[in-house]
Amino acid sequence: MSVLIVGSTALDSIKTPKAENPRLLGGSASHAAVAASFFSPVKLVGVVGHDFPKKYVRLYRRHKIDLEGLQRLPGKTFHWSGEYEANMNNRRTLLTELGVFETFTPTLPKSYQTSQFVLLANIAPSLQHHVLNQMRRPKFVVADTMDLWLNIALADLLKLLPRLDGFMLNDGEAHQLTKEDNVFAALKKIHKLGPKYVIIKKGSHGSILSGPKGFFICPAYPLHTVVDPTGAGDSFVGGMMGYLATAGNSINGSIRRAMIYGSVVASFCCEGFGLTQITRTKRKQINQRVKKLEMLTRF
């Protein structure tokens, strides 16, 4: 089955202590779509401007991503620029040019509206609502978010949560949302806001799922060198949704393994700037890392 993914489609200018890379393909939907494409067909919903490079359209196409839902508007593509500190955890935004994103309203092609697996990747909660309003009985809807929406669109986000099957956020955001320092106490509170499956991402410390079958402690794949963590969380949830869409099994029966696949895809994402490394990755390499993670956690 295919996954419908809505989110940002952007140009990212990324600076780390070791290098600087201008105008890479980025955005939550780009990262999630490429990650999901290793496992299932992807239908992309997003918007780009007149300056969006053709090579990035070709990149989507190489990953067999359905672009019927990608709007092309007059104006500039969303451009984000950020800088990472040496520890690769702290980053600061240098520049945000919304461009065509400012007036973006995602309208779903008819062929998208019956998708069973829906990923509302990081984007304004009002747009996540807008996409859901156009869907007909999806089977499994997951949303990601970011601290910005907790700050400026909390009411919209709180209204979204009961509409979701799964919700994903990082540990800092979970603290911001619940005021709980303890991750397990935070998970409990977030369930009360609606979603049956809640995943808290902890960067290089892995992630924690809380669902009907209890907790799952999901490791991050060990990396000696992180080149650029931008999009790692998007890759994680994209990989997870892609895997779930083709697993066939029940969600409960597949979600742990789906998270492991997401975790591995995210590790490849971190090994190159933007999408450069992940687009070179083969499914076989992903399977090898999944096997290795099994070895690394067995006791």
Place this chain on the structure above:
Amino acid sequence: MSVLIVGSTALDSIKTPKAENPRLLGGSASHAAVAASFFSPVKLVGVVGHDFPKKYVRLYRRHKIDLEGLQRLPGKTFHWSGEYEANMNNRRTLLTELGVFETFTPTLPKSYQTSQFVLLANIAPSLQHHVLNQMRRPKFVVADTMDLWLNIALADLLKLLPRLDGFMLNDGEAHQLTKEDNVFAALKKIHKLGPKYVIIKKGSHGSILSGPKGFFICPAYPLHTVVDPTGAGDSFVGGMMGYLATAGNSINGSIRRAMIYGSVVASFCCEGFGLTQITRTKRKQINQRVKKLEMLTRF
């Protein structure tokens, strides 16, 4: 087989946002010894003053801890006082009264010198050396440390590392020692300083082993409420060494499971002030949490 444990034996006055507990039994050796005692006999090396409460001697005895190596000197017992912030991760020291610890020289009873498993719990590296000098061909020696020794006794610590089989430190200390932000890069550098097994503790994020058989990603046991994390790291390494001493198997064959047991013992430690919860814990409860950790990490 028994484990020889040297470290601090102290009185801890601990303040958290929720409660204040004066003069609890504490110190790295106390926590490690009680933790190890669930799995194997323990020989304790430490020092206490004339004010050391009899009830704490009885507590050691209830855990069948051999006290032949516990010196009783005129003067006051080492007293540490600290305060935790609401997130239970940041703590600050309010008071350190070294007392009899200031002039402590650990002298090993004859019956201790042939111990096969030696835990040099957190204490000045010079004293860790001094204990090792008195040992006859131990099978497996592990040392723990803290940031203080990296600051004031780095040369001693660096001379200790080649004498160890295993070395344990937390992620902040690993960064301080190697200047590496990445935990896996830090592990590589620490191996070059001597120890074959290196374990980096990451608090509620678990721990990472790097050894001859590669990495092991060891989870922390999920806790909704942390009452007092003091001694969690000592309990972790104590439980690990206690388990290893009776596992019978090769170190490589047992160390992952030993870490899991250490992790579970540490979780009970965190659920009460000082040693109050762990001393109420039964071996059966430990086994149940180990089983649960298996369930929580399987995929």
